[in-house]
Amino acid sequence: MAKQMQARRLKGLDYNPWVEYARLATEYDAVNLGQGFPDFAPPDFALEAFQHAVSGDLMLNQYTKAFGYPPLTKILASFFGKLLGHELDPLTNVLVTVGAYGALFTAFQALVDEGDEVIIIEPFFDCYEPMTLMAGGRPVFVSLKPSPTRDGELNSSSNWRLDPDELASKFTPHTKALVLNTPNNPLGKVFSQTELELVASLCQQHNVVCISDEVYQWLVFDGCQHISIASLPGMWERTLTIGSAGKTFSATGWKVGWVLGPDHLMKHLRTVHQNSIYHCPTQTQAAVAESFEKEQLCFGQPSSYFVQLPRAMQRSRDYMARSLQSVGLMPVLPQGSYFLITDISGFKSKMPDLPGAANEPYDRRFVKWMIKNKPTGQPPHLCSPHPSCLEGTMWKLDCLLPRAWQPSLSPSSSACLIRRTSTTTSASVL
Amino acid sequence: MLLAQKRLGSLVSSTKFLKTVNSSRLLEFSTSAAMSLKFKNTKRIEGLDKNVWIEFTKLAADPSVVNLGQGLPDISPPAYVKEELSKVAMVDNLNQYTRGFVIIIVPFYDCYEPMVRMAGATPVFIPLRSKPVNGKRWSSSDWTLDPQELESKFNPKTKAIILNTPHNPFGKVYTKEELQVIADLCIKYDTLCISDEVYEWLVYTGNKHLRIATFPGMWERTVTIGSAGKTFSVTGWKLGWSIGPEHLIKHLQTVQQNTIYTCATPLQEALAQAFWIDIKRMDDPECYFNSLPRELEVKRDRMVHLLESVGLNPIVPDGGYFIIADVSSLDADLSDLKNEEPYDYKFVKWMTKNKKLSAIPVSAFCDSETKLQFEKLVRFCFIKKDSTLDAAEEIIKAWSRQKS
Numbered sequence: 001m002a003k004q005m006q007a008r009r010l011k012g013l014d015y016n017p018w019v020e021y022a023r024l025a026t027e028y029d030a031v032n033l034g035q036g037f038p039d040f041a042p043p044d045f046a047l048e049a050f051q052h053a054v055s056g057d058l059m060l061n062q063y064t065k066a067f068g069y070p071p072l073t074k075i076l077a078s079f080f081g082k083l084l085g086h087e088l089d090p091l092t093n094v095l096v097t098v099g100a101y102g103a104l105f106t107a108f109q110a111l112v113d114e115g116d117e118v119i120i121i122e123p124f125f126d127c128y129e130p131m132t133l134m135a136g137g138r139p140v141f142v143s144l145k146p147s148p149t150r151d152g153e154l155n156s157s158s159n160w161r162l163d164p165d166e167l168a169s170k171f172t173p174h175t176k177a178l179v180l181n182t183p184n185n186p187l188g189k190v191f192s193q194t195e196l197e198l199v200a201s202l203c204q205q206h207n208v209v210c211i212s213d214e215v216y217q218w219l220v221f222d223g224c225q226h227i228s229i230a231s232l233p234g235m236w237e238r239t240l241t242i243g244s245a246g247k248t249f250s251a252t253g254w255k256v257g258w259v260l261g262p263d264h265l266m267k268h269l270r271t272v273h274q275n276s277i278y279h280c281p282t283q284t285q286a287a288v289a290e291s292f293e294k295e296q297l298c299f300g301q302p303s304s305y306f307v308q309l310p311r312a313m314q315r316s317r318d319y320m321a322r323s324l325q326s327v328g329l330m331p332v333l334p335q336g337s338y339f340l341i342t343d344i345s346g347f348k349s350k351m352p353d354l355p356g357a358a359n360e361p362y363d364r365r366f367v368k369w370m371i372k373n374k375p376t377g378q379p380p381h382l383c384s385p386h387p388s389c390l391e392g393t394m395w396k397l398d399c400l401l402p403r404a405w406q407p408s409l410s411p412s413s414s415a416c417l418i419r420r421t422s423t424t425t426s427a428s429v430l
Numbered sequence: 431m432l433l434a435q436k437r438l439g440s441l442v443s444s445t446k447f448l449k450t451v452n453s454s455r456l457l458e459f460s461t462s463a464a465m466s467l468k469f470k471n472t473k474r475i476e477g478l479d480k481n482v483w484i485e486f487t488k489l490a491a492d493p494s495v496v497n498l499g500q501g502l503p504d505i506s507p508p509a510y511v512k513e514e515l516s517k518v519a520m521v522d523n524l525n526q527y528t529r530g531f532v533i534i535i536v537p538f539y540d541c542y543e544p545m546v547r548m549a550g551a552t553p554v555f556i557p558l559r560s561k562p563v564n565g566k567r568w569s570s571s572d573w574t575l576d577p578q579e580l581e582s583k584f585n586p587k588t589k590a591i592i593l594n595t596p597h598n599p600f601g602k603v604y605t606k607e608e609l610q611v612i613a614d615l616c617i618k619y620d621t622l623c624i625s626d627e628v629y630e631w632l633v634y635t636g637n638k639h640l641r642i643a644t645f646p647g648m649w650e651r652t653v654t655i656g657s658a659g660k661t662f663s664v665t666g667w668k669l670g671w672s673i674g675p676e677h678l679i680k681h682l683q684t685v686q687q688n689t690i691y692t693c694a695t696p697l698q699e700a701l702a703q704a705f706w707i708d709i710k711r712m713d714d715p716e717c718y719f720n721s722l723p724r725e726l727e728v729k730r731d732r733m734v735h736l737l738e739s740v741g742l743n744p745i746v747p748d749g750g751y752f753i754i755a756d757v758s759s760l761d762a763d764l765s766d767l768k769n770e771e772p773y774d775y776k777f778v779k780w781m782t783k784n785k786k787l788s789a790i791p792v793s794a795f796c797d798s799e800t801k802l803q804f805e806k807l808v809r810f811c812f813i814k815k816d817s818t819l820d821a822a823e824e825i826i827k828a829w830s831r832q833k834s
Contacts, residue, residue, distance in 0.1 A: 005622065006681040007549065014684045050696070054515045061664045062502045066484060098690040105689040109548075113472045130688045135472070253695030268472070271479045275544040277690070278483075282666030283515070284694050 013130045021367065030371045036185065036339065037252040043305050046249040049290035053283040060282045066274055068096030068258070069285035075292045076243075080260055084241065085231045092263040095273060096280050100215045100244035100257035104131055106276070107211050107240050107259060110268035112137040116176035121162065123341075125185045125213065142170045144189065146332070154321070155332045155343070157189035164198055171206040178208055180229060183216040186341055188334020190224045200232045209265065210235065215244035215257075218306040220336040221314040230260070237262050240269070245288040250309070254284040313338055478544045482794035489779065490788035496821045499778075499788040501598070501752065503663045503813040508718050510707055511662045515700035530589030535575065537795035537804055539598045539626065554583050555797045557804075558600065570602040570747045570754075577611050584615055590622035591615075593642060596629040599754055599795055599809040601747020603637045613645045622678070623648065628657035628670070631719040633749040634727045643674070650675050653682070658701045662718065663813070667697045726751055729812045729819060736823055737810070740830040751813035754792060758806040772805040781808075787825045 018035055025032040041047065053060055067073070073090035081088040088094060097103040104127060112118060114136035120128050122143040132139045144160040180199060182191040191199075203210050210229055217226045230239040240261040246252035259269055298304045320340055321331045330343035348362055356365035483500055490497040532546045536557040546553045558573040593612060595604040604612075616623050625642050633639045643652040653674040659665035672682055711717045715724070730746070733753050737744040742755035757777050767776040774791030782788040792807035812819065 005678060006684075010681055010684045013688055014680070016687045019687065058506050059504070060666060061507050062504070062666045063500070063659075063668075064666060066481075098693070101691040102689065110472060110475065113474075127688065127691075134688055253692075255690070255692060255694045267479070268475060271475045272548075274481045274484065275475070275478050275541065275548055277668070278541070279666075279668055281668040281694055281697055284697070 009134050009136070013134060017126060021371075024368065024371050028371050037246070038250045038338075040250065042249050042251040045294045045305075046251055046287065046291045049294070050251075050254070050284070050287035052290060053286035056286075060286055062282065063279050064282040064285065066279050067091070067270055068094055068280070069282055069289065072096060072256075072285045072289035072292075075289050075296065076258055076260070079292055079296055080241070080243075083231070084228055084236070084260065086236050088260060089263075092266060093260055095259045095266055095269050096285060097257045097259060097273070098277060098280055099246060099252075099255040100213065100242050101127065102255075102277070102280075103242045103244075103257040103259045104128070104211070104213065106269045106272045107242070108132060108135045108137070109272045109276075111209055111211075111265070112176055115174060117172060117174045119167075119170050119175060119178040119208075121178075121180065121184075123184070123186055124179070125181060128179050128181075137176065138174075140170050140172075140175070142167050144184075144187065154325075155330060157184070157187045157332055157334045157336075157341075158192075160187055160189055160332070162195065162198070167198065168202055171202055171208065175206055175208050177211050178203060179211045179213065181213040182229075183214075183220060183226065183334075183336030185216065185337055186339045187332065188337040188339055188341070190220055190226060190335040191229075193227055196227055196229050196232060200229055200235050203238060204234050208238070210239045212239055212241045214241055215247040216337040217243065218248060219310050219313055219338055221310060221317060222335060224335045226336065237264070240265060245284075245291070249288070249291050249305070251287075254287065256280065256284050256288045474548045474550065478548065482540055482790065486778065486788065486790055486794075489782050495782055495786050495788050496818060496825060497788045498810040498812070498814065498818075498822060499790045501811045501813070502659075502665045503751075504818055505663060505813065505815045507663045508704075511664060511700070511704045511718075514703040514707075515696070530587050531585065532589055533580075533583050533591040533621075534797075535592070535594070536797060536800045537599055537792055538592070539594055540795055542592050543797060551589060553797065554588070555800060556580055556583050557796075557800050558602070568743065568745045570597070570600045570745055570749075571605075573600055573602055573745070574608065575611070580611065581615055584619045584621065586619065588619055588621050590624050592624045592626065594626040595642075596627075596632060596639065596747075596749030598629065598750055599752045599790070599792055600745060601750035601752055601754075603633050603639060603748040606640055609640055609642050609645060613642060613648050616651055617647045621651070623652040625652055625654045627654055628660040629750040630656065631661060632723050632726060632751055634723060634730065634747075637748040639749065650677075653678055658697075662701070662704055663722070667701065669693060669697055669701055726813060729814070732819060732823075733810060733812045736819075736826050740826045742808075745807075752809050752811055754807050754809050756806050757808050772801050774805045774808050778808060785825055785829055787822060 021034050022032070024030070025034060064070070065073075068076075068090070070090070073094040073096065076094050076096075077088035077090040095103070095106070097106055108118075108131045112132060112135035116135075116137045117140050118128075118132045118137045119140050119142060120132070122141050124141075129139050142162060144162055146155060146160045149155050149159065178199065180191070180196075182196075183189065184191075199210070202208070212229050214226070214228060217228070220226050228241055230236050230241045240259050243258050243260070245254055245256035245258075259266065261269075295305060299306070301307070316338075317334065317340060321333055324331045324340075324342050328346055330346065332341045332343065334340050344363065344366055347366065352362075354362070354365040354369045356368065486499050489495075490499050530551050531554050532542075532551050534542050534546065534553045534555055536555050543553050556575060556579060558575060560568075561572045561574065563572060591612065593604070593609075595609075596602065597604075612623070615621070623642055627639070627641065630639050630641075641654060643649050643654050653672050656671050656673070658667050658669040672679065674682075708717050708719055712719065715721060730751075730753060734744050734746055737753070737755045741759050742757055743759060745754045745756070747753055757774070762777060762780055764773070764776045764780050767780060769776075772791065772793040774793050778789050778791045789811075790809045792804045792809055793801040795809075796804050814822075
């Protein structure tokens with residue numbers, strides 16, 4: 001065909017790092033600690049909920065309400081209404097989407113126009129940038145930066161902060177939205193009350209919408225508190241809060257997500273939704289509704305999955321951090337999420353010339369080298385090529401260990417593997 | 431009845447509210463007005479907030495209404511399809527991580543127009559026109575495109591034409607000759623064909639579904655779309671697919687990876703298993719691709735008879751699970767519905783409220799210019815269990831008695 005067929009909005013968006021690295025990991029049969037999904041089962045009550053959904057009422061095989069299966073929107077409104085300190089109407093304040101990915105897409109399409117600026121905090125989950133571009137918007141980056149640590153002190157994600165003046169300087173009359181991700185992927189930073197107040201005051205001052213990606217909201221460690229920015233004064237009316245059943249119930253394949261927000265914003269998301277996918281699958285929504293209903297009964301108690309999962313993940317995190325430190329790598333201890341960043345600059349100074357393309361950042365070369373030569377691999381911490389970027393000195397590692405979330409966690413095979421391979425590396429490199 | 435009335439009332443008052451909001455743009459900019467302006471919808475969704483399904487499904491939701499409106503089965507999917515999903519639910523690893531111009535043939539499945547506009551292209555419409563029937567039974571095959579009129583809609587900036595066969599709402603199954611006309615124009619003007627074939631298995635005796643992608647010169651320019659929901663009567667699984675040449679599909683993949691990224695894993699697995707079961711027995715009468723159209727043809731014929739009995743003049747569909755009826759001879763008294771909606775919108779609301787039978791107005795499938803041409807037509811869905819059709823029959827018989 002002579003004509004260019006694809007739309008201009010796709011320019012530059014065809015590359016996807018997950019696709020590239022997943023392919024590599026499979027090709028070299030690597031232990032995949034890259035892409036963020038558990039390789040263990042969802043909790044029993046969630047599996048049962050799905051079984052009920054597929055073997056129960058036959059009409060669950062047919063379309064449900066466009067904006068969400070009613071028992072799900074009802075429980076989301078009740079559950080999160082309490083957490084956000086704001087009464088939620090299931091019809092006007094809740095929208096169910098195809099994963100949090102779908103929630104993000106719907107929000108960008110509804111609110112970001114040609115020429116609108118969107119502030120994105122680095123490091124960021126990679127899709128924020130292409131979604132902004134696909135909507136005709138212009139991403140404006142501002143970086144979290146680490147303060148120097150004292151000798152022997154482990155770096156923590158809490159150490160990575162925004163400079164208030166720098167953040168303020170990024171707001172212009174064209175700024176439409178700011179994307180907040182807390183707990184943050186890939187750093188694992190849990191934004192504090194003070195930090196959120198800073199973001200909130202700037203959003204209010206400049207009349208900007210906050211798109212708050214809170215998919216890892218239950219995965220917080222060391223007694224950290226996840227705070228939803230929508231619960232801060234003046235923020236409910238300008239915040240979209242995004243959640244994920246996949247991350248909440250360790251069932252990423254169900255692809256159920258949601259957006260919570262004020263009706264005057266949500267109505268635009270509903271317009272996009274009804275003109276794109278229109279409904280989400282019914283049975284997976286039914287399973288999520290029942291799972292939330294079970295959790296609501298034991299919320300805050302030791303038996304709650306939202307208590308047990310982070311407890312187990314904290315042990316995995318600590319184990320992983322010790323393994324990495326033992327070979328001279330410098331992990332950044334995350335306050336939340338199930339990712340962990342490791343500083344590989346020690347490697348870089350000793351092995352500066354890894355194979356790769358001329359302008360390929362070091363972390364990408366390092367990861368490919370790891371996949372091919374050592375049996376573990378993951379996409380490097382991803383950020384756009386800006387001067388504020390870490391310039392490829394960080395390596396993101398997935399904290400999750402196989403078949404882990406039981407309280408009595410024993411070292412997993414993959415963690416041992418890293419330690420062994422790192423030991424081999426350390427002998428020759430360090 | 432009361433509930434439907436209240437809903438009708440709220441629909442009317444919500445229309446008034448929309449008008450008020452628009453005029454506020456002319457007011458002085460107070461802080462709250464400025465805030466609401468900045469949080470206005472993006473240009474791409476301007477005017478796309480109204481949706482016929484949301485409007486009419488609300489109306490038909492009253493449990494006392496027999497709903498032959500929205501196109502979903504109330505019959506059970508085949509047992510082995512349900513079983514596959516149950517099996518899959520027990521396998522834990524499947525719970526993890528699926529400007530230009532566009533020509534649209536009228537009537538059209540309503541989402542085509544907003545989707546084209548949301549993508550920033552301009553829709554160009556061409557209506558199907560009915561041949562004179564001359565005492566014969568009115569059939570969906572009587573509705574055709576004029577080849578010269580169709581060619582006049584193509585120009586060098588035409589990006590695509592959307593084809594839907596079997597057609598919703600008419601149930602028209604395009605013939606080889608009709609598809610050849612479209613194919614020739616696509617090749618001549620170097621245009622894409624987006625072929626919505628979700629009802630591909632639902633064709634009735636004497637008809638054959640033909641895939642335009644199989645015509646010479648068409649594979650490289652056609653994206654063929656299918657649906658698990660329509661194929662296996664599982665609309666709630668929300669799985670569909672696009673099939674086409676790599677150089678087109680790669681762009682759809684780019685969009686997918688930047689929008690929803692994946693589809694639900696267990697549902698895809700169950701669908702794959704269900705397909706394997708039926709692919710192995712395509713010539714068997716028990717294959718769902720054969721048994722469902724056979725079952726539906728009986729229902730279709732029943733609906734034709736029912737509609738004729740009360741003076742609703744049906745267009746007998748060659749495929750799909752919808753049947754259109756011309757309501758003009760009924761001459762219903764719609765005078766208490768004083769608004770500017772097309773006749774069929776008012777008729778359906780009147781019928782839902784007064785006869786407890788719901789359907790969908792065909793002008794919902796038309797652009798603003800052709801609405802009037804189709805406003806005496808109403809769409810009924812007949813992929814419903816016998817008890818639902820029995821209830822519809824009761825209503826229609828009572829209606830017929832009232833008239834005589």
